Amino acid sequence: MTVRARPDPAGQVSLSDIQLPVRASLARVGEEMWRIVAVDSALLNGVSEHLMLMKGKMLRPTLLLLSSEADGAAQPRAAAYAGVVELIHLATLVHDDAVDHSVLRRGMPTINALFTHQVAVIAGDFLYSRAVQELVRxxxxxxLRVFAKASNELTIGEMRQLSALDALRFSEEDYEFLIRAKTAALFSAACEVGGLCGAERFRVELAEYGSYLGMAFQVVDDLLDYTGASATVGKPTGLDLKEHKVTLPLIAALRTMPPASRAAVDDLFSSPEPDDAQIARVVGIVEEEGGLDYARERGEGYASRADEVLSRLPESPARRALQDTLTYVMERRA
Amino acid sequence: MTVRARPDPAGQVSLSDIQLPVRASLARVGEEMWRIVAVDSALLNGVSEHLMLMKGKMLRPTLLLLSSEADGAAQPRAAAYAGVVELIHLATLVHDDAVDHSVLRRGMPTINALFTHQVAVIAGDFLYSRAVQELVRxxxxxxLRVFAKASNELTIGEMRQLSALDALRFSEEDYEFLIRAKTAALFSAACEVGGLCGAERFRVELAEYGSYLGMAFQVVDDLLDYTGASATVGKPTGLDLKEHKVTLPLIAALRTMPPASRAAVDDLFSSPEPDDAQIARVVGIVEEEGGLDYARERGEGYASRADEVLSRLPESPARRALQDTLTYVMERRA
Structure with a gap:
């Protein structure tokens, strides 16, 4: 990666470093989100309140706002679009959690856990149609074109994941398709729509940057499932393996795995509820076989391509922050 | 009601009578729907195939097409919009069935029954975002404004229904709000968008007609749950009562019910799984108390208002068919 020298002597880029150039706009995004979802329904307001409390890193709004300033001053309405992208993201999280019967997200109860499964499905539909209404407004x-395409890709990716009959035959190509659809599409849409709000001549570059960044983000996310500690990631290590989800580290490791190791992996994937020992064993095997290193390299490769794309943009505080985002994403531990 | 003399001497208006003026366009709607949902995913194609097989009466596309011809020739692209409204409708049915854990719809297995709950939630999202993409195209x-508003109203209506703490305190006003959001909003949107495709100066009238028609349709639907036979409605009589859903016949009957009858109703609503005898008893009470007659009158009232709105439109085959639709909806037995 050709990412520039890091701003912090400890070698860490923090979220607030990245958000600095758009801090004022970002502070307005929460209000915009409340405005968009305002409704006369105690239950829906309860759902929205909970979602606002569990508010994450606001990475997609940040990307949208930074992109909007990549060619000088952005339009003031960029904050509304930033609210829209976060609402679309929340809608997908709410449906994801409902579909997976997840009970925790970012250390807080999910909507399906706190309310009901029914509420979660309807609330997701509510948030999504409100986002569409705001774009119409x-x-x-x-x-609308960009966001609807990204939302649709996401459903296709999820469906592809559900229809994988034999998880262990999931190829690297399948994995790339999946993370492009599930993560990179909305990152790319955030950056592209940001471009539409102030940097229109760099629309294509920003979309491309967002796509590579999203790929890198998801690879790191999948790596953290192997390496992260429960407290920082907010979910237990090895959760993907527990749920029989095959990600890049395992795909890479399977290529060179000796028969005894492969047998341990097969064992885990034929256990309806793999225990901690099985998971720890497979995590160890994946590391031994270089699966973590391979995935790390692929992630770096995506980040590097994202950085190359950025070099086509004029120098600006926003561009520097977009570059720092690459470092932040690659270094994150949670 | 001031509905004109019926075209059929037996006093029946059939679906094909109504569809006659737009038969050619309607024949293209299926193709349009296939075009809009075309995707490289065996699972999603499987879902679409099943939905096309369970294709219902195509009432919303019919209304859209008829509305589009209410002021002379319609634009040829009306068929694409007709496909969109049916896809939005299917998306909501798929989510409704998933949320209610229904196993049958129109005598066929639901998507959640035939595939899984997960598939149903994601497929609904897929269909909806494809509909949005088509409107963008x-x-x-x-x-987009009209359909997104209707979709959003629908979620608010469903949420209102879920948050009703004491079903038996559900008022007629609550009921009107609910059926307006759950049914009339999309009927109205279909007619309004039809107007946009060829009868723009009657846009407001068509929206209003669609809303009253939708109210009448839902009142009759709820009546059929009390009066219909299982074979024709495709669901058992008394299903709403079994699920503790309070609709207009019961709301009306509760007003005059003597204590012994009220006790039987309370009994049913405090039974987690009411048996057939309990249901039959309450159906009988609702009829005795005039609940069915009251609901019937209210339905006729909505149909009559819809008919009045139509009288502001110029005479045409489309207007006649929209009038006949009122008769069809009020007379339907399934």
Whole structure:
């Protein structure tokens, strides 16, 4: 990676470093989100309140706002679009958790756990249609085009994952398709729509940057499932393996695995509820076979391509923050 | 009601009578729907195939097409919009069935029964985002505005239903709010968007007609749950009562019910799984108390208001068919 020298002597880029150039706009995004979801329904307001409390890193709004300033001043309405992208993201999280019967997200109860499964499905639909309504209000067919395409890709990716009959035959190509659809599509849409709000001539570059960044982000996310500690990631290590989800570290490790190790992996994947010992064993095997290193390299490769794309943009505080985002994503531990 | 003399001497208006003026366009709607949902995913194609097989009466596309011809020739692209409204409707049915854990719809297995709950939630999201993409392709912000509003109202209605703490305190006003959101909103949107495709100066009237028609439709639907036979409605009589859903016949009957009858109703609503005898008893009580007659009158009232709105439109085969639709909806037995 050709990422520039890090701003912090400890070698860490923090979220607030990245958010610095758009801090004022970002502070308005929460209000915009509340405005968009305002409704006369105690239950829906309860759902929204809980979602606002579990508010994450606001990474997609940050990307949208930074992208909007990549060619000088952005339009003030960028904050509304930033609210829209976070609402679309929340809608997908709420449905994901409902579909997976997850009970925790970012250390807090999910909507399906706190309310019911029914509430979660309907609330996701509510959030998504409100996001569409806001884009209509803004009169922006292009942004609608970009976001609707990303949302649709996401469902196709999820469906592809559900229909994988033999998890262990999931190829690297399948994995790339999946993370492009599940993660990179919305990152890319956030950056592209940001471009539409102030850096239109770099729309294509920003979309491409967002896509590579999203790929890197998801690879690191999948790596953290192997290496992260429960407290920082907010979910137990090895959860993907427990749920028989095959990600890049395992795909890479399977290629060179000796028969005894492969037998341990097969064992885990034929256990309906793998125990901790099985998971620890497979995590060890994946590391031994270089699966973690391989995935790390692939992640770095995506980040590096994202960085190359950025070099086509003019120098600006926003561009520097987008570069720092690559470092942040690659270094994150949670 | 001031509905004109019926075209059939037996006093029946059939679906094909109504569809006659738009038969050619309607024949293209299926193709349009296939075009819109085309995707490289065996699982999603499987879902779409099943939904096309269980294709219902195509009432919303019919209304859209008839509305589009209410002021002379319609735009040829009306068929694409008709496909969109049916896809939005299917998306909501798929989520409804998933949320209610229903196993049958129109006598066929639901998507959640045939595939899984997960598949149903994701498939609904897929269908909805494809519908949005199609409206973007058509470059039609106004249609997007109308459909997104209707979709959002629907979720608010469903949420209101879920949050009703004491079913038996559900008022007629609550019921009107619910059926407006759950049914009338999309009927109205279908007619309004039809108007946008060829009868723009009657846009408001068509929206209003669709809303009253939708109210009448839902009142009759709820009546059929009390009066219909299992074979024709495709679901057992008394299902709403079994699920503790309070609709207009019961709301009306509760007003005059003597204590012994009220005790039987309370009994049913405090039984987690009411048996057939309990249901039959309450159906009998509701009839005795005039609940069915009251609901019937209210339904006729909505149909009559819809008919009045139509009288503001110029005479045409489409207007006649929209009038006949009122008769069809009020007379239907399934």
């Amino acid at each position: 803004l009169g922006d067919l292009e942004a | 058509l470059g039609d912000l106004e249609a």
